[in-house]
Every structure is written in C-alpha cells, then in structure tokens.
Amino acid sequence: MEIDSMSLSSVPKEHEKIYQEWFSYADSDSDGRLTGTDAIKFFGLSGLSRQDLKQVWAIADLKRQGYLGFTEFIIAMQLVSLAQSGQAITRDLLSSDVDLENLKPPNMEVSSQLQPSISANWFSTKSTKKVPLSSVTSITDGLKRLYIEKLKPLEVTYRFNDFVSPALGNSDFDAKPMVMLLGAHIGPEPTTDRFVVVMSGPDERSIPGNTVAVQADMPFSGLTSFGTSFLSKFECSQMPHPLLEHITFVDTPGVLSGEKQRTQRQYDFTGVTSWFAAKCDLILLLFDPHKLDVSDEFKRVISSLRGHDDKIRVVLNKSDQIDTQQLMRVYGALMWSLGKVLNTPEVMRVYIGSFNDKPVNEAVGGPLGKELFEKEQDDLLSDLKDIPKKACDRRINEFVKRARAVKIHAYIISHLKKEMPSMIGKAKTQQRLINNLEAEFGKVQKEFHLPPGDFPNVEHFREVLGGYNIDKFERLKPKMIQAVDDMLAYDIPNLLKNFKNPYDC
Known part of the structure; x- marks a missing residue:
C-alpha cells in the first residue's frame, strides 16, 4: 500500500480537522502548498532537531515537488509525532506496523487554538523579515528564495521583464x-494552427488558452504578452497517464512554407516557439524523409533556438518507408540542411526510425533496418526517461543564464542612461543611441569585459527601447549587481552543496 493512501485512510476525522487548521495557519500564501520556508516555521514548533525535520521533509515530499500539499502535510505531522515518541525517522516507518489510527497529533509549542495575535505575527505574509537561505529545504525552494531576494529586484529596477522575459512565479519553479x-507541416489541408500543452490531470479535458494563461499553478502566464490572437490558438489537454506525472509535452503546429507563413499566422510564431524553448528541457525537431526542405519560417524558428543547442534532438521519422541506400542519402541531406541553419560545431543527435505503434515495414527496411530502428527507439525513450533527473540541473542552468542576462541588461540600460544629456538635446540623443545601438552594445562589452555572445538581439532590443524614455531609466546600482554576483559565486554553490538532486537517490 502506498504511504500517502495508508496515512490518509488511517486519520480520524477529529485529527484531520486539527491538521487542516494547522495547514491553513502554516500556508502563508493560502495557495494550498506549504513551501520550505513555511514548513521551517511551523515544523520548528515541534522541538525536533533540524536534522530530524530535514528527514521528515524528505520523506513527506513524496513527488519531490519542493512543497507539501495537505496529504503530504499529514504524513509529515505523523512522522513528527512518531519522532517525538522516540522512533527513528525512516522511509518505511509509516508502512510498518504502526497503529496510525491511535496516533495522536504531535505536540507543538503553539496548539491548534492559536491566538490571532500570535498566528498573525508568525504567519503574516506582510512580514518584512527575510528568512535566511540556510532554512530552505530543497534546491527548488532555494532558487525561489534567491530569485525573490536578489535577482528579481535587479530585473524590476532595469525593466528586464519588459525587454526580455516576464518575471518568474512559483509555478515556473515547480513546473514539471x-x-x-517542432516539425514542418506535412498534413493535408485544412489543418489546425494550435499549440497544445499535454499535461497530467485526473480526467480527460481541454482548457482554453486564455484560461490556462491566468492560472497561478501553471507556468504559462508569460504567454499573455503574445495577445489574444495567440491565446485563441493555444490550449491545454489534460489526461491521466503515468508518463505525464513526470513530463509535460508541448505540441506545436506544423511549420508552414511559402506564402502561407505570411498570410496564415496572426501572431508571432517564432517568438512563441522561442518562449517555449527557454522553458523546455528537450526540443525534438521532427523530419519526414519525403520532406526535408527547410522553409524560411522553419529557418527562423530553428535560429530562434540558439542558446538552447544542448536541448535539441533531431528525429527522422517514417524511415522504414525508404530503403537503406535512400536512407543514407536522406540522412546526409538532413545534416547538411541543418548545418547551414544551426551553425554549431557539434553534430546533432539524430534518432532514425519509425516512431509509432505500428510494426516496422521490413519489406522496405529489411532485418538490418528493423534492428537499427528498435535500438534508436530505445535510445530516444532512454533520453525521455532521463529528463526528470536532468531537470533539476537544467533549472539551475537556466537560472544562472537568466541571472547573467539580467546583469548584462542592467549594464546596457544604465549605460544608455549615462549617455543622456542632463538638460538640452535629450530627444536627439535618444534617437542617436537607438540608431547606433550595436555600437553602444560594443561599448558596454568592452567596459565590463562581457562575452559578446551573451548580449540580446539588437533589433528586438531596439524595437522595445523605442517605446521608452531613456532619461527615466535608473543609473547603475553597484550594490544590486554585487548581490547577484554573490548569489552566483556563493549562494548557488552552497545550495548545491547542501542539497542533492532529488532524483539522485
């Protein structure tokens, strides 16, 4: 029997009511999730040692999400109660012969009848006191804390969220x-032009894009910047499936070719795919052996993936529809076409096969082709299975990349502000700076010894900059920059030192 189902089914109603009151007090954001910070505050009332409480959290956080729901909170409270009675906290403790029905709630220094004045002081979300980084309970929890306290202030000060990327919320850190x-459109007309996110859910249902974008527990709020035209072409499909409990899939519409790419898109298709690319852990470029040409739109989409090269894998599907000699030629042509677009020295990993539930066409591929396709399919499945394990490392990597991008953005904005005159000629100077933005980027690069490849796209930056008054920007704030430098040099390494990847156990 699963630990969570056993624990809930064994909780008397009067105890469940107490736990519900405690959970409501402890959940400072009232979002049904107990973060590490809230847990440290509440669990500390038990009088157990920090090491014991770490073990309680590790066992209770069943799905390794970095937070506790009500079910996991009850499990944690049961573990605390058992620990207070002198039992060693182990993973199999709750599934042993412990009499859970007669297990009383733990003794907390503050009872369930918390006085309003005490609870308001203890759990108030308006408290300005910062919780030290040493009190976090997971890597995800630590990254949230670092973002709020050190990186987000720099983003807000220099309008990074307007120019580059929207501010991050809890759902961005907690998302699967x-x-x-991504692939070229090869289906018959007419076809649907929709981005579909396939996620885990209790039953099969579709959620419209406008609804998905405003849900706090989903990491898609940033898509609102692409407007209603896009959101009407976006939806979330939920269904119960074991794989979806660990991975979310983003299915994109087929990339168009010729005149269709200019007349059928009512939104920034390349911008949307670039936004998803930054969020995704793996990007599969799908090709058909009968259609290898890379359209102008597909070239723009692939070019927008620069900076995410390590996430890209290529899938050559339906390979059993051509013979071995043709397959060799197709593979060479594909690599040549991609090489012209991607311009990377590394060779892309290409999975060759027939990736569907039908048996391999041995009449075309032959026995050798069947053996090759099966091995390739196994390799692709292994790559997908490794995603959750690598997701923690990827999240850290993306966080560090974001921090560096924010620093460079701050340097650029403060440099432009410094170039503005104090009195006369502000309008002319602003226009000159916008026109010569590439040269200004060069000045910033030389002054702060920054790598040129880390700078934002000049044209996009120029377009956004045109809507702002440069004179209203902030001057450089060295203390804020130093806080981010300290975060990169000390806080993140300490976080990795204190907490392991949850999938490494």
Missing part, C-alpha cells in the same frame, strides 16, 4: 519538465 515537438 517539458518536451517541445
């Missing part, structure tokens, strides 16, 4: 790993 599927 994502895989994006």
